[in-house]
Amino acid sequence: MNKEDKINITFPDGKVLSYNIGISCIEIAENISQGFARNQLVASLNDKLVDLSTKINKDNRIMFYGWDSEIGKSTFWHSSAHLMAEALESLFSDIKFGIGPPIENGFYYDVDLGKNEFKEEDKVKLENKILELAKQKSEFFREEVSKKNALKYFNDKGDNYKIDLINELNDGEITFYKQGNFIDLCKGPHLPNTKLIKSVKILNVAGAYWRGDEKGKQLTRIYGISFPNNKELSNFLLLQEEAKKRDHRKIGKELELFTFSEKVGQGLPLWLPNGTIVRECLIDFMKKEQIKEGYLPVVSPHIGSKELYVTSGHYDKYGESSFQPIKTPNENEEFFLKPMNCPHHCEIYKSKPRSYKNLPLRLAEFGSVYRYEQSGELHGLTRVRGFTQDDAHIFCTNEQVKSEFIKVIDLILKVFDSLSFDDYSVQVSLRDKEDKSKYIGTDKTWEIAENDILEAVKEKKIKYSIEYGEAAFYGPKLDFMVKDSLNRKWQLGTIQVDYQLPERFQLDYITENNTKQTPVVIHRAPFGSLERFVALLTEHCYGNFPFWLAPIQITILSISDKFNSYSNKIFKFLSNLNLRVIKDIRSEKISKKIRDAELKKIPYMIIIGENELKSNKISLRKHTEGDLGKMTLDDLISILKKEKNVIINN
């Protein structure tokens, strides 16, 4: 055999082996071992993902991916989407297909069902059909197609969505994948065959706009997930059930943190006494931190005149789609519920002439704002129409922007750390690269603002991602994102650089040279909104709030009513130390009282009975941990003093 008939394949561990030209990926895997080959789903050649059946004609670096890798899973789900499409096509006539990608957990396919409807009972039918087709062990065939032929195929089939997609592709880069009786436009790669898909669940059905365009046609999006065996599916469903138990809407109800009332209105939360304690502890904490950082608390009213928002530009952007103006007996007089605090703070800035010597000026307010969010968007406490921001505006010079920005980053990191919030991601939200019409201001100030942020995060060496099109309409942002129990991403802390607002409000300060200069505004909110923050905090800690935030910190449980007066003495003692204590003197058994206290997630239980009375001690039990034994009150205090953020003056 000639040397030219051989190719060198480099493996991830650096090993190089020589193979006959034209060998396929799967043959290489089999060459390693049959067992290894059986577990591989897809490969990459020089980092480009390919089907296992791909034949190799030149030297390459190869990697294999199985179910244990993200790439393997996403290929598995991608092929499952194709299989689901095949099943749908056999169940529904007249069906047209949009896109069907894999997602973080499973896959979906957007379909136009024409006159058909996809009903609840169709889920099981579809699952069965998918499994039936899977068993046929159809191979996934890749085929390169000319643009002309591709268009002809879908034109004949009458699938205008695919035609849309093909029109955006270049001739020579179009491929079809075929399995069984189904052909799809797809760049792949795919599983070797359908039989690997052993378990499938149709999760839910939703509407989704074609190409994400609200004005476009709405398709039916069918979500599913599949696995190589049934056990993984039941595992997945179990995990989903567990995750639902963390949902702040569920815990919020159980622990009586907040509620909603139809009579009050959609998206307008009512904070119950327990939730209010959590909320106010967080506010106190933040107030102290901010005072350390040189913020000045201010207070502004809940409404502002229309003029204020015309000036800020918010009226133009949101006037029609927000709560409508409040009228007065005077004609032409209109006020808006404030949707943000910045315009009010600008007016506070303007209340007297400012000098460079007094900058940066940091005005802070726990400001309640009202935004008419779309009804379909409302969600527990994470998306509401009335909420309180831990807002502040830093008015500073151009030179101060970066250092102020970094100080805010530090503050947010400190806050997150204090609450053991570690699984957040940081996102730099920049302007949409294409569509700049959504934004106000000049390219120049945008570039400066975007650079300010990028420089700050680079200097802080924070891991971040860049999201284009996520900026506010007046400026770029640095957002701290946290996921909820069901994996949805929410923005909590945010820092924004704004060159527009100071200009619009004609803010200025006197410089060293006695000239007038426009300041820059940094908007920032470490929690974001108290509502959303408490929601995510609740999910994060499963309702087991840290001691300093717990609505009830200690409950005193008496063994029987004989010890009520001793319980009462302990109760008074602890209440006098400003601890949030309750006592349970019901004529119930101690195990019942403990159970109830555990369900209420109260951090500490004090148990009082004969032994404690005699020895003038108490017994302590910690939530989820159990009995800590007998001790004196002094011992108790020293234990409590070790809890984070707790000050006890005894």
Added chain:
RNA sequence: GCCGAUGUAGCUCAGAGGUAGAGCACUUCCUUGGUAAGGAAGAGGUCACGGGUUCAAUUCCCGUCAUCGGCUCCA
């Protein structure tokens, strides 16, 4: 706002064309028990709201409102 699902006691949920049921919680009584549910009795619902069909609707149909899952939006 759009697509789909759901709405029965404070909570979790059964139920059925003939005017409602369980468990927990609540009230009272008995029990005085040592680390996750002691016992009994009682009270509690215009079956989301408004129409329609029917001898009869909480149940079937339509509309509204709210909630849930997505899409779009998010100052």
